[in-house]
Amino acid sequence: METTRQNKISRLIQKDMAEILQKEGRTFFSGVLVSVTNVRISPDLSVARVYLSIFPSEKGAATLLEIKTHQSRVRGLLGLKVGKQLRIIPQLDFHIDDSLDYIDNIDRLLNE
DSSP, X not given: OOOHHHHHHHHHHHHHHHHHHHHHHHHHOSSOEEEEEEEXXXXXXXXXXXXXXXXXXXXXXXXXXXXXXXXXXXXXXHHHHHXXXXXXXXXXXEEEOOHHHHHHHHHHHHHO
C-alpha cells in the first residue's frame, strides 16, 4: 500500500516525465507517440518504475531500448525540474505498459 507521500511524488514524476519525453523525446525517437501511463515509487523513494505506453506498439521494444540508453540524460532533466521538491532524484526504471494491447486483444476475442 502506497503512502500519501509516495502518491504525491509519483504524480509529480509522471507529470514531469511526460513533459520531458514530449520535448526531448524527438531527439531519441521519431514517428512514435510515447505517453507516461503510471509511475510507482519505492517506499524509500529511491527507485521510480515508469510505465510507458508506446504507439505504434510494434516499435515499442526499440523505443524502450532507446529511452533506456538515454536514461542518465532523462534523469538529469528530471532532476532540474523536481530538484527543489525532492532531496534525492530516484533511479528510473522504464517498462512498457501493454494494458491497451491487452484490452484490444480481449475485445477482439469477444467479438469473434
